Amino acid sequence: KAGVTQTPRYLIKTRGQQVTLSCSPISGHRSVSWYQQTPGQGLQFLFEYFSETQRNKGNFPGRFSGRQFSNSRSEMNVSTLELGDSALYLCASSPGGSLQETQYFGPGTRLLVL
Amino acid sequence: AQSVTQLDSQVPVFEEAPVELRCNYSSSVSVYLFWYVQYPNQGLQLLLKYLSGSTLVKSINGFEAEFNKSQTSFHLRKPSVHISDTAEYFCAVSDRGKLIFGQGTTLQVKP
Numbered sequence: 726k727a728g729v730t731q732t733p734r735y736l737i738k739t740r741g742q743q744v745t746l747s748c749s750p751i752s753g754h755r756s757v758s759w760y761q762q763t764p765g766q767g768l769q770f771l772f773e774y775f776s777e778t779q780r781n782k783g784n785f786p787g788r789f790s791g792r793q794f795s796n797s798r799s800e801m802n803v804s805t806l807e808l809g810d811s812a813l814y815l816c817a818s819s820p821g822g823s824l825q826e827t828q829y830f831g832p833g834t835r836l837l838v839l
Numbered sequence: 840a841q842s843v844t845q846l847d848s849q850v851p852v853f854e855e856a857p858v859e860l861r862c863n864y865s866s867s868v869s870v871y872l873f874w875y876v877q878y879p880n881q882g883l884q885l886l887l888k889y890l891s892g893s894t895l896v897k898s899i900n901g902f903e904a905e906f907n908k909s910q911t912s913f914h915l916r917k918p919s920v921h922i923s924d925t926a927e928y929f930c931a932v933s934d935r936g937k938l939i940f941g942q943g944t945t946l947q948v949k950p
Contacts (some may be wrong), residue, residue: 729882758937768883768929768940781936815882824871824933825890830882 726751729818729831737837743804746834748816750797754829756780756822757799759791762813762833771814774799775822803836811838841865841934845941853949854922860915860944862930871933872913874904877943878926886928889913920948 730749738744750757758781759771770783774793791801797818803810813835817828846861864870871890875883887898894906904915913930925948930941 760938760940767942768931768938770937770939773937783937817883822936824936824938827885827888828938830875830884832880832882 726753729816729829731814731816731831731834733834734832735835735837737839738806739839740806740808742806743802744806744836745800745802746814746816746836748799748801748818748831750799750816750818751829754818754820755797756819757793757797758817758819758822758828759799759801760815760817761785762815763811768815771801773822780822806838808838810836812836841870841932841939843930843932843939843941845928845930845944847944848942849945849947851947851949852920855919857918858916858920858924858946860928860930860946862913862915862941864911864913864930864932866911872904872906873931873933873938874898874902874913874915875929875931875940876926877929883929886915920946922948922950924948 732747756775758773762768773781777793788804793799813833815833817830819826819828842865844863852858873888874886887896889906897903902917927943931938
């Protein structure tokens with residue numbers, strides 16, 4: 726089975742712009758979670774989608790949003806980018822979203838905001 | 840809310856020496872505990888996890904971790920490390936449907 730894929734792998738944007746990141750989960754997985762990784766804050770949970778519904782949300786401002794499509798692919802969007810949004814964005818998929826299941830992570834999208 | 844503390848940000852060790860990476864979490868209520876490894880320019884890979892049952896859990900590549908409820912700890916150990924174990928290691932705990940990660944420990948294995 727192919728692993729979790731994320732596109733693009735690298736992205737450079739300027740302040741005030743918006744960005745959309747994409748995540749394709751492992752075939753058959755219906756849950757997709759997003760995490761932000763920065764040197765200062767570490768790994769922080771953004772949100773989780775299951776069957777096209779946001780099931781869980783972290784403590785991020787409303788500029789961060791996401792969605793999931795019927796094929797379980799997910800996108801996250803960040804509007805009005807700030808310098809502090811520079812980070813590695815990781816998505817993870819699992820069959821049903823239970824934490825008893827193994828979450829499989831993609832390689833991440835590295836976003837640099839100038 | 841749960842929190843995770845990884846007590847060492849960097850652990851240098853010589854090849855074939857034993858190593859322990861320390862992890863403490865904040866609450867003694869029933870939790871799931873995980874160790875993930877991240878190699879440079881890659882995502883996270885699950886190393887091992889504790890859900891219930893035996894407090895000692897093992898990975899296929901020689902790592903093991905012991906769940907200690909009274910000390911709220913889940914330390915990761917390996918009796919003999921290899922150069923290829925050089926990576927960043929993250930301890931995580933479940934909290935209301937999401938993973939809470941520690942800040943990470945960089946394991947540097949020197950020849």
